[in-house]
Amino acid sequence: MPEMSPPSDPAAIGHWITSAPMRALVAAFGGELPELPTGKLLIWLDEFSARHWDFRAGAERFEARDWTGSAAESALIMDAARALGLVVPQPPRRDSYDHLLVLGGLAQGCLQRAAYAARLVSDGLKVGAVAALGSFRPCGPAERALLAKQTDCHEVDALDQGVRDAFGLTASAATRTGSDGPVGPRSWSHHIYRLDGGPRVHVLAAPASGHRANTADTYEFWAEELSLGIGATVLIVTTPIYVPFQHCDAVRILGCDVETIGLDQALLPAAMRQEPFSAGRHLQEVRSAIRSMHRLYDATI
Structure with missing residues (x-):
């Protein structure tokens, strides 16, 4: 078929x-x-x-x-x-986009997607800005072990580590946060990195509409933070199994030209690959x- x-x-x-x-x-x-x-x-x-x-x-x-x-x-x-x-993973249909979005998830997925996004850019994909979208969902023990973190680790930390490693980033250019005390459902953060010779890289943790931020919450927060234009072109990088649902949410919320692709594990370092989903x-x-x-x-x- x-x-x-x-x-x-x-x-x-x-x-x-x-x-x-x-x-x-x-x-x-x-x-x-x-x-x-x-x-x-x-x-x-x-x-x-x-x-x-x-x-x-x-x-x-x-x-x-x-x-x-x-x-x-x-x-x-x-x-x-x-x-x-x-x-089946699909390559981008265009050679340039206004925005490249890396979606969050479990720590391994965050690292994979960030690495794949960086691979696309290094292979010549032109993007105006890169953004990694996540939440303050606490990481579990296996995720903390993968990230070499002991405590106070969240999904957004996995995304931050992923884009730092993949894009070779150092100190953040700017940081905004909506949480002065303990992290809660309405907490948010926005880190902005300047990539030498390349686009700005944003790492965002969205406030939650429920007990934690979901994919739709992250789209809405990112669009508000960056004042997304209606005519913008957006490439979303996720894992193939999530492409249909995350694409439909993006089309509904963002109201612009959206393309959603699943990463190709064959293009990732062998140590980052995982077993197929059941x-x-x-x-x-x-x-x-x-x-x-x-x-x-x-x-x-």
């Missing part, structure tokens, strides 16, 4: 959710995709995926239980996920994509 790009408008969303790979996934879990208008079908898929593909149950992604099934079922899931755009993790992120598409669809009709 050919791979689909992440949808950016209602027609493309309708094509994605009624595609052959989506029908195959639904059938593999005992369902049949009904003939409904796009909005109602998104509601149906949200409810179906909540019953069958929600392994988080409100927890963080790294805390989710995994799905276990047969080898044949796993192969079908991975074939569908690949066709839906959650597996079939269950891909099911979970198909659900995330459905929910983000639902929000985008509601915002555009």
